[in-house]
Amino acid sequence: MxxxxxxxxxxxxxxxxxxxxxxxxxxxxxxxxxxxxxxxxxxxxxxxxxxxxxxxxxxxxxxxxxxxxGTDTSNWVSTKTDAFLPRVQTHDSTGVAVTADKVAVDMAQGEEKSVTVALQLRNKAQLDSFVKELYTPGSSVYHKFLTPAQFAAQYSPTQAQVDAVTAHLSKAGFKNINVSSNRLLVSADGTAATVKQAFNTSLKRFTHEGRNVYANETAAQVPPELATIVGSVLGLQNAAIHHVTHSGLHSTQKSIVQAAAGTETSHTPVQYPGIYGAVSTPAASNAVVGTISEGDMTYTLNDFQTFLSNNPSLPKLTPTVVYVGSQSSDESGEVEWALDSQVIYGASGGVKQLIFYTASSMEDAPLTAAYNAAVTANVASVVNVSLGECEASAKSSGSQAADDAVFEQAVAQGITFSVASGDAGPYNCDTDSQGNPGVANTTTKKKTYDVSEPASSPYVTTVGGTALFTTSAGAYNGQAVWNEGTAQTGDGSAVRIWSTGGGFSKYETAPSWQTSSIVGTGHTTRGLPDLVFDAASASGTYIYITASNNGGTAAGVVGGTSMAAPMFAGFWSRLESAHGNNLGFPNSALYAAIPSNASLVFPVTSAAVDGDAIDYNGWSTTYPGMKANASGWSAATGFGSLNVDKLNAYITANPTVFPAK
Incomplete structure (x- = not known):
């Protein structure tokens, strides 16, 4: 034949x-x-x-x-993609809880399956040192950001290393092999059989959280000559996917009441600059902002124009959509993408350009590719991400390592990723029958805290949420940690919490700027969030949305850390624009400046729910999760919220901390 x-x-x-x-x-x-x-x-x-x-x-x-x-795999080496199948908790046909490997069946060998091989950075120790010096005042390389070409020449895998990977994939039977411009990601189309041939693991199917899914049975392996080249293999599971992080009103949730004067009321995106002190800081007319999305953007673009029509003070703009990979017809994320774009634009006062980097699905590989597209384009100085998944899942699939490589390149190029900390308090890995996080059903689980990825990356600015209080005139009048208590999940199978994500990573080492004097002794891993902005449903924002056939009228109030992250992205783009787009990744400078300059932030004050003091993001006073501080940094509310005008003045006056334009 x-x-x-x-x-x-x-x-x-x-x-x-x-x-x-x-x-x-x-x-x-x-x-x-x-x-x-x-x-x-x-x-x-x-x-x-x-x-x-x-x-x-x-x-x-x-x-x-x-x-x-005919292939001897006895000396093959495991990648950072672990055996995913045994770690998934699911149910058998009788409803008994089991791990997925007990019920899964082999995927048909001829079933089509695409993969993305994430390669390891070259000269990683040198890159880590460079990134640290890049943001150290007085260093010879201080704020001398790299171009994508310079980064690839010094820190990307070599062409010879890429050729070795593509040859291995081709030999296994993969087709349509493509390499990203920074040589960090290699995508290819194959089948379950070629996956077995290339990575020595089988794919198996099972039903989980109402979906037909698959996962790899054992760790993905490669021949020893590729061990120092291949980092992880993405696309070997879709049991764990990312979720949007916005919140609506829930029938059983509690209202947060501040002890002092002020009320929790909703706002429009254009009101937030006045609330957070972005009055004298000019609009971000010189800045380009990106935001990560998924699916079909048709409704989102229409809603954005409706938003502009109803806010004539903002400059007109037509956002750009960059489809990364195949274009999906999915419209389920429309509320999220409308929220992101309208809040970014309202907080920024208008940007030079707004770009949607749009993934083909909410799975790991397409989203990593979307992050990478924003970085390699090197156009946006700020990129928003209002998505997240259980950090343990991202670690096991290998996507955490792949994302970190992309985000570190962003830091080297002076790009800031603003990432939502999540809406599930410290329970991002405890889910309901539909995969929604925030469920903590047992005493044991209530004591097992976790965080979201990519929020846990040390190369992003992580933004949590608060309940915002304003005066009758609409001025800022305090904020409390966002914790609206619990509500029944959409499928009625469980009760979940609606609260700001925050805590400490289980896998990411604490960055140099998170010293023990700031985050507390005994913490050796990345703490989050770094900052907070409004996220509570009751103090959330009105957005325009047509996907629900409501004719473009203002939708119900939407909140969540999906509102807080784009708010920071909009404010930070103002500061970038005002200072020649030369500020870069802000974390080290913020952690250096804020502890001794309290006026740079709006602190988090105490509040109450039904008379009980609320200063935590957890389930109850017995299982509090992370505690908020009235001053300083905490793993529930970071440093608080930026006072934009005062930070702008500080940047101008302190070029040794923040370089002037």
Whole structure:
């Protein structure tokens, strides 16, 4: 059969020798009864007799088995993509809780499956040192940001290393192999069989959280010569995916009441600059802002124009959409993308350009590719991410390591990623039957705290949420940690918490700017959030949305850290624009300046729910999660919220901390 690639012909011969029972009349055989050379030529190298579907399937399985039988994988090396299947908690057909490996079945070997191989950074120790010096006043490289070409030349994998990876993929049978411009991501199309051939792991299917999903049975492995090149293999599971982090009103939630004067009331995006002191700081007319999205952006773009029509003080703008990978028709995230874009634009006062970097799905590989597209384009100085997943899942799939490499390049180029800390308090890995986080059903779980990824990355600015209080005139009048208590999940299967994400990573080492004197002794991992802004539903924002066929009228009030993160992105773009887009990643400078300059932030004050003091993001006073501080940094509310005008003045007056334009 000439349609069988040459790489499989040897496998076919081995298969016929090793598994002769598979090759009776049921399979391809040389037709010795052909009456002429012409008929033989017409039939091809092998004649195809009538065979059953089962026989054909068995034969194809034999080919795959024989091909793999010739490869010695005994010395292959595990990547950062762990065995995902055994770590997924699901249920069997009777409803009994089991791990997924107990109920999963093999994925059909011919089922199409795309992967993204994330490669390791080169000269990583040197890059870490450079990034630290890049933001150290007085350093010879202080704020000398790299271009994508300079980064690739010094820290990306070499072309020879990439060639070795692509050769391995091609040999395994992958097609359509593509390499990102920074040589960090290699994508390819194949099947379950080629995944087994290339990475020595099987993919298995099962039902989880109402979806038909799959996951890899064992850790993804590669030959020893690729061990220092390949970091992780993305696309081997879709049991854990990212979720948006916005919040609506819930029928059973409690109102947060501040002890002092002031009320919790909703706002429009254009009111937030006045509330957070962005009055004298000019609009971000010289800055470009990106935001990560997914699916079809048609409704989002229409809603943005409706928003502009109803806010004539803002300059007109047509956002740009960059589809990363294939374009999806999914419209389920419309509320999120409308919230992100309208809050960014309202907080910024208008940017030079707003770019949607749009992924094809909420799975790990497409989102990592979207982050990477924003970084390699090197156009936006600020990029918003209102998404997250359980950090343990991201660690196990290998996406955390892949994302960190992309985000570190962003820091080296002077790009700031603003990432939402999540809306599930310290319970991002405890989910309901639909995969929504924030469920803590048992005493044990209530004491097991976790954070969200990519919020936990040390190369992003993580933004949590508060309940905002204003005066009758609309001026700032205090804020409390955002914790609206619990509400029943959408499917009615559990009760979840609606509260700001915050805590300490289990895997990311604390960055140099998070010293023990700031985050507390005994903490050696990344603490989050760094800052907070309004996120409570009751003090949230009105957005324009047409996806629900409401004619473009103002939707119900939307909150969540999905509102807080784009708010910071908008404010930071104002500061970037005012200072020549030369501020770069702000964390080290903020952690240096805020502790001794309290006026740079609006602190978090105490509040109460039904008379009980609320100063935590957890389930109750018995299981408080992370505590908020009235001053200084805390793992519930960071440093508080920026006072934009005062920070702008501080930047101008202190070029050794923040470089002037």
């Amino acid at each position: 000439h349609c069988i690639p040459g790489v499989w012909k040897g496998a076919l011969k081995r298969c016929r020798k090793l598994f002769p029972r598979c090759f009776g009349v049921a399979y391809f055989k040389r037709n010795k009864k052909m009456k002429s050379k012409a008929s033989a030529a017409k039939a091809g190298e092998f004649a195809v007799p009538r065979i059953s579907t089962l026989a054909l399937a068995l034969s194809l399985a034999c080919i795959g088995m024989a091909a793999h039988a």
